[in-house]
Amino acid sequence: MKYSASKENYLKAIFHLQSQEGVVTTNELAEELQTRAASVTDMLKKLKDQKLLNYERYRGFKLSAEGRKVAIQIIRKHRLWEYFLVEKLHFGWDEVHEIAEELEHISSKKLIDKLDEYLGFPKSDPHGDPIPDSSGKFERVDQVNLLDLPLNQWAEISGVTNQSTEILELLRHKNLSIGTRLEVKKKFSFDNSLEVRIKSQPSVTISEEVAKNIFVKYDQQN
Amino acid sequence: MKYSASKENYLKAIFHLQSQEGVVTTNELAEELQTRAASVTDMLKKLKDQKLLNYERYRGFKLSAEGRKVAIQIIRKHRLWEYFLVEKLHFGWDEVHEIAEELEHISSKKLIDKLDEYLGFPKSDPHGDPIPDSSGKFERVDQVNLLDLPLNQWAEISGVTNQSTEILELLRHKNLSIGTRLEVKKKFSFDNSLEVRIKSQPSVTISEEVAKNIFVKYDQQN
DNA sequence: ATGATTTTTTAGATTTGTCTAAATTTTAAT
DNA sequence: ATTAAAATTTAGACAAATCTAAAAAATCAT
Numbered sequence: 001m002k003y004s005a006s007k008e009n010y011l012k013a014i015f016h017l018q019s020q021e022g023v024v025t026t027n028e029l030a031e032e033l034q035t036r037a038a039s040v041t042d043m044l045k046k047l048k049d050q051k052l053l054n055y056e057r058y059r060g061f062k063l064s065a066e067g068r069k070v071a072i073q074i075i076r077k078h079r080l081w082e083y084f085l086v087e088k089l090h091f092g093w094d095e096v097h098e099i100a101e102e103l104e105h106i107s108s109k110k111l112i113d114k115l116d117e118y119l120g121f122p123k124s125d126p127h128g129d130p131i132p133d134s135s136g137k138f139e140r141v142d143q144v145n146l147l148d149l150p151l152n153q154w155a156e157i158s159g160v161t162n163q164s165t166e167i168l169e170l171l172r173h174k175n176l177s178i179g180t181r182l183e184v185k186k187k188f189s190f191d192n193s194l195e196v197r198i199k200s201q202p203s204v205t206i207s208e209e210v211a212k213n214i215f216v217k218y219d220q221q222n
Numbered sequence: 223m224k225y226s227a228s229k230e231n232y233l234k235a236i237f238h239l240q241s242q243e244g245v246v247t248t249n250e251l252a253e254e255l256q257t258r259a260a261s262v263t264d265m266l267k268k269l270k271d272q273k274l275l276n277y278e279r280y281r282g283f284k285l286s287a288e289g290r291k292v293a294i295q296i297i298r299k300h301r302l303w304e305y306f307l308v309e310k311l312h313f314g315w316d317e318v319h320e321i322a323e324e325l326e327h328i329s330s331k332k333l334i335d336k337l338d339e340y341l342g343f344p345k346s347d348p349h350g351d352p353i354p355d356s357s358g359k360f361e362r363v364d365q366v367n368l369l370d371l372p373l374n375q376w377a378e379i380s381g382v383t384n385q386s387t388e389i390l391e392l393l394r395h396k397n398l399s400i401g402t403r404l405e406v407k408k409k410f411s412f413d414n415s416l417e418v419r420i421k422s423q424p425s426v427t428i429s430e431e432v433a434k435n436i437f438v439k440y441d442q443q444n
Numbered sequence: 445a446t447g448a449t450t451t452t453t454t455a456g457a458t459t460t461g462t463c464t465a466a467a468t469t470t471t472a473a474t
Numbered sequence: 475a476t477t478a479a480a481a482t483t484t485a486g487a488c489a490a491a492t493c494t495a496a497a498a499a500a501t502c503a504t
Contacts, residue, residue: 006461026482039462041483046460058469058482089336099330106324114311228491248452261492263453268490280452280499 001070003050005105008074009033010043011052012104014063015071023060069136076132077112078104079125084115086126093126093178094168128159128178128215143215146184146194147208154183155216162213171214174204182216223292225272227327230296231255232265233274234326236285237293245282291358298354299334300326301347306337308348315348315400316390350381350400350437365437368406368416369430376405377438384435393436396426404438 003011013032017024026044030037044061047053052067063071081103085096106112113134116122123139124130132138143158157180160167171177175198185203186195192208206214225233235254239246248266252259266283269275274289285293303325307318328334335356338344345361346352354360365380379402382389393399397420407425408417414430428436 004460027480035461036463037482038464038484042461045483085333089333089340091336095332099328099333102328102330103325106321108321108324110317111307111311111321114313118311226490249450257491258493259452260454260494264491 002107003070007043007047007052008070008105010040010047011063011067011071012074012078014053014061015068015075018062023062025060072132072136072138074104076134076136076138077106079129079131080112080115080119080122082125082127083119083122083131087119087122092172094163094165094172096126097163126178127163128157143217146196146206146211146214146216147192149184149216151184151187153218154181155218156181157214158217159215160213161215167210167213170210174206175201176204176214224329225274225292229265229269229274230292230327232262232269233285233289233293234296234300236275236283237290237297240284245284247282294354294358294360296326298356298358298360299328301351301353302334302337302341302344304347304349305341305344305353309341309344314394316387316394318348319385320387348400349385350379365439368418368428368433368436368438369414371406371438373406373409375440376403377440378403379436380439381437382435383437389432389435392432396428397423398426398436 010029010033013029014024017028017032021028026037026040030040033040044053044055047067048055048061052064052070053061054064055061078100081100082093082096085091085099086093091099116134121133122131128143130138130140144155146157149155157176157178159178160171176182180198182196182198184194185197188194192211194206194208194211195203196206197203232251232255235251236246239250239254243250248259248262252262255262266275266277269289270277270283273286274292275283276286277283300322303322304315304318307313307321308315313321338356343355344353350365352360352362366377368379371377379398379400381400382393398404402420404418404420406416407419410416414433416428416430416433417425418428419425
């Protein structure tokens with residue numbers, strides 16, 4: 001079965017939202033997709049007709065098994081292309097999201113499997129997110145939000161959720177990227193900002209707004 | 223400026239047709255794009271409004287300078303992707319056309335320039351067609367149609383125009399591909415079929431229908 | 445050169461995905 | 475338990491790209 005780019009974007013967005021909230025609402029999805037609630041309702045009906053979605057009007061919705069399968073394949077494509085762009089074409093990891101948004105809709109399954117092989121079956125993309133394998137399985141990484149990292153606990157940045165150019169620019173400026181090891185030295189309860197120390201560098205301040213989007217993995221070494 | 227995939231396909235098709243005939247007609251283009259003449263007329267008006275086309279009703283049409291520029295960039299993308307698929311992902315050269323038809327509509331200019339660099343600025347694609355450079359210039363290859371190759375003249379296959387799966391399958395079966403050296407041993411005027419000899423292999427027969435689509439370069443060595 | 449044929453265009457519909465404005469349903473507050 | 479507010483859906487419209495059927499223009503054949 002082949003779906004339009006628009007439908008694929010809906011499925012992907014619902015997948016992301018439901019993994020945070022369980023069930024998704026119309027307004028949430030409209031916000032995520034930068035569109036109007038009425039447009040979302042229209043599309044929900046179509047997705048339901050195609051049995052990609054469990055949806056009762058006014059009741060919220062979540063993907064069907066089939067819808068989930070399709071969404072995961074789109075995510076697989078997105079992340080493999082991002083990996084390709086960074087590792088092979090030497091794009092900065094903050095430049096690749098938009099391009100991958102287009103590439104993820106190329107339909108050939110054979111293409112994506114060959115690309116996967118060519119890249120050496122990578123397990124995570126340049127933002128630290130896991131890449132599903134050909135059958136749709138992917139590792140759940142045990143990452144924790146930077147806001148929840150205990151003081152003086154060394155950890156490694158493993159992912160950034162909000163992939164806007166703006167946040168990525170900010171992180172780059174502060175010398176933070178996937179793989180950077182850091183510890184939280186202080187938390188200010190007034191504005192929930194953090195003071196973060198990077199090995200062998202002066203510490204930097206990070207707002208709650210930014211920290212919310214940073215996920216880290218505990219670091220064994222230290 | 224960004225154009226829809228559909229418009230890009232029209233521009234590309236017009237480019238190809240006008241390079242053979244000078245001026246293009248509605249029916250020709252409808253045939254090429256497997257659509258109806260009425261649909262073509264509709265689109266011609268839009269392309270004219272966007273100044274991509276010189277078109278007067280009932281009079282035929284050709285690309286404007288701008289339309290030509292856009293078409294060449296699409297062709298550049300198509301051929302670079304084909305090269306990538308064959309050289310890096312190890313697709314057969316007869317499998318890549320369809321996939322490249324999708325990839326050619328990815329919009330990022332930076333992507334395509336980086337891809338070009340990554341591939342080592344190739345001058346021609348796996349079908350032997352020249353790849354325009356970043357500024358739109360490309361080599362005119364001095365190729366001749368196989369039907370026009372004199373008897374007993376060694377030459378090398380440099381291109382195949384009709385890139386349907388069917389013809390490529392047939393060629394593969396007869397051990398013919400880009401780069402194959404051959405000479406025409408006999409021409410049968412009854413059906414314009416050819417008997418062709420490949421170095422160190424028994425000769426094969428090729429119908430006019432197939433030969434029409436094969437272009438060759440004269441071979442110095444022999 | 446004029447009537448027949450072919451080509452091209454127009455008119456009007458259809459599909460997909462979107463929108464605004466209005467109506468309906470749910471939820472929240474008193 | 476009502477009512478006010480918020481969320482969601484429906485109704486109706488629009489743009490892009492396509493289609494069929496009919497009309498108009500160009501070309502061909504005698």
